[in-house]
Amino acid sequence: xxxxxxxxxxxxxxxxxxxxxxxxxxxxxxxxxxxxxxxxxxxxxxxxxxxxxxxxxxxxxxxxxxxxxxxxxxx
Numbered sequence: 001x002x003x004x005x006x007x008x009x010x011x012x013x014x015x016x017x018x019x020x021x022x023x024x025x026x027x028x029x030x031x032x033x034x035x036x037x038x039x040x041x042x043x044x045x046x047x048x049x050x051x052x053x054x055x056x057x058x059x060x061x062x063x064x065x066x067x068x069x070x071x072x073x074x075x
Contacts, residue, residue, distance in 0.1 A: 032057070 007015075019029035036057065045052045056062065 015030050015033065016026060018024075018033070019026050022029060024032070039054060
């Protein structure tokens with residue numbers, strides 16, 4: 001679907017970087033980011049008094065200890 005939006009320059013540049021990094025079109029990257037933001041608001045659910053964590057996007061790899069260690073070691 002096509003539409004016209006006014007997007008702040010800094011936001012546009014950030015989305016362009018994300019799109020290039022993930023090899024996505026600008027529209028797909030913006031849609032994915034908007035979808036993540038929308039579903040993040042749904043994570044305010046509580047079960048047995050404990051807040052539920054948001055689900056990861058379909059098709060994304062699970063976070064592993066090795067990934068965390070690699071990111072930590074990069075700093």
